Amino acid sequence: MADTxxxxxxxxxxxxxxxxxxxxxxxxxxxxxxxLPRHAPLISxxxxxxxxxxxxxxxxxxxxxxxxIADVAEDRCTILVERAEKLDADNKAAVEAQLKTxxxxxxxxxxxxxKAVLAEMAA
Amino acid sequence: MANLKDLKNRxxxxxxxxxxxxxxxxxxxxxxxxxQENAEQARPYSSRMSAMIASLAAKADTSSAPQLxxxxxxxxxxxxxxxxxxxxLCGGFNGGIIRSTRxxxxxxxxxxxxxxxxxxxxxxxxxxxxxxxxxxxxxLENVQGTSxxxxxxxxxxQRIQAMLEAGEIDTCSIVFNKFVSAIAQDVxxxxxxxxxxxxxxxxxxxxxxxxxxxxxxxxxxxLSDLLPRxxxxxxxxxxxxSSASELAARMTAMDNATRNAGDLIDRLTMEYNRSRQAAIxxxxxxxxxxxxxx
Numbered sequence: 407m408a409d410t411x412x413x414x415x416x417x418x419x420x421x422x423x424x425x426x427x428x429x430x431x432x433x434x435x436x437x438x439x440x441x442l443p444r445h446a447p448l449i450s451x452x453x454x455x456x457x458x459x460x461x462x463x464x465x466x467x468x469x470x471x472x473x474x475i476a477d478v479a480e481d482r483c484t485i486l487v488e489r490a491e492k493l494d495a496d497n498k499a500a501v502e503a504q505l506k507t508x509x510x511x512x513x514x515x516x517x518x519x520x521k522a523v524l525a526e527m528a529a
Numbered sequence: 530m531a532n533l534k535d536l537k538n539r540x541x542x543x544x545x546x547x548x549x550x551x552x553x554x555x556x557x558x559x560x561x562x563x564x565q566e567n568a569e570q571a572r573p574y575s576s577r578m579s580a581m582i583a584s585l586a587a588k589a590d591t592s593s594a595p596q597l598x599x600x601x602x603x604x605x606x607x608x609x610x611x612x613x614x615x616x617x618l619c620g621g622f623n624g625g626i627i628r629s630t631r632x633x634x635x636x637x638x639x640x641x642x643x644x645x646x647x648x649x650x651x652x653x654x655x656x657x658x659x660x661x662x663x664x665x666x667x668x669l670e671n672v673q674g675t676s677x678x679x680x681x682x683x684x685x686x687q688r689i690q691a692m693l694e695a696g697e698i699d700t701c702s703i704v705f706n707k708f709v710s711a712i713a714q715d716v717x718x719x720x721x722x723x724x725x726x727x728x729x730x731x732x733x734x735x736x737x738x739x740x741x742x743x744x745x746x747x748x749x750x751x752l753s754d755l756l757p758r759x760x761x762x763x764x765x766x767x768x769x770x771s772s773a774s775e776l777a778a779r780m781t782a783m784d785n786a787t788r789n790a791g792d793l794i795d796r797l798t799m800e801y802n803r804s805r806q807a808a809i810x811x812x813x814x815x816x817x818x819x820x821x822x823x
Contacts (some may be wrong), residue, residue: 419567446743449743450749451746475754477581486574486581
């Protein structure tokens with residue numbers, strides 16, 4: 407069996423990420439958990455937090471998610487979330503724009519999440 | 530001759546109508562591509578979701594399963610979510626929804642059940658207002674189009690859950706136009722509560738569904754977290770499908786309208802030329818017979 411996990415991050419709008427990863431760290435409701443290849447099958451609910459994708463010991467992707475479900479099998483890890491934003495500098499302008507439209511239409515949940523994303527980016 | 534001028538005006542107006550319909554057709558076609566993409570991109574999420582639920586539902590014992598999955602055993606109070614378009618000029622799209630909704634409501638009422646309607650989209654709301662406005666729960670507009678928002682689906686889903694919890698409704702289903710192809714849309718009824726778990730074709734392809742043996746925190750907690758999400762997803766997918774269907778229906782309708790306008794223009798032009806010819810002939814006869822009389 408390969409020593410990578412087929413990682414997928416799916417939102418209702420699209421498949422956000424689909425690639426092989428060395429390790430995935432996800433914010434489960436009972437604490438962070440890491441998914442390495444040959445992880446025992448697991449279904450866990452997630453809380454708001456950061457999903458980290460590791461390759462060769464380096465963090466290669468950080469994604470803020472707002473709750474959701476992780477479905478882990480031996481060779482794959484699928485995360486289903488309603489809201490997710492990549493935490494990199496390129497995405498900052500897009501998140502700020504979304505925050506603006508959310509504030510205009512008064513969608514409290516979105517505002518809350520997007521603010522948290524920006525806070526995490528600044529940190 | 531006045532008649533000639535009338536015909537000319539008529540031809541002109543039909544031509545401008547044709548321009549409008551062909552522009553609408555092209556706009557619908559361009560938007561359809563986007564809407565179709567949106568609907569397709571939403572599919573992985575919902576198919577994975579239903580695969581998960583199917584595997585969980587097989588395990589959960591039905592006695593303690595959440596109401597969202599199995600219902601509460603009664604089906605006296607029914608909520609019907611009706612998804613139609615905000616705008617017209619899309620052939621039989623809205624008519625189909627309105628007709629099936631009316632039939633379904635009357636059917637259920639004839640069985641002595643209480644029916645309530647949650648209307649999404651202006652067209653069906655307007656058409657059913659006179660008959661059924663006393664059983665409307667809520668009417669929503671502007672949730673469709675090329676950018677369907679997940680938060681809108683979430684709002685509908687929370688409303689349904691609140692009504693379920695309050696015991697106002699026992700079952701819930703959604704009626705929308707399913708997108709089959711650019712020229713075919715089917716009016717479809719899907720049960721939301723209790724959940725339908727028979728997406729056999731979709732679960733099959735994610736063959737990696739070896740029954741997971743660990744749940745965090747535990748099976749029931751996962752299930753009760755998953756079900757509201759699944760409900761929302763189903764509503765979201767339905768609205769997306771309906772949006773794509775609306776655009777497809779409009780494209781077809783406008784294509785037909787453009788073609789009809791073309792036929793009408795041909796016919797009017799022929800008539801115009803004939804009466805022009807007749808006028809000339811009459812004039813000539815008048816001149817010749819006048820000259821002969823001299």
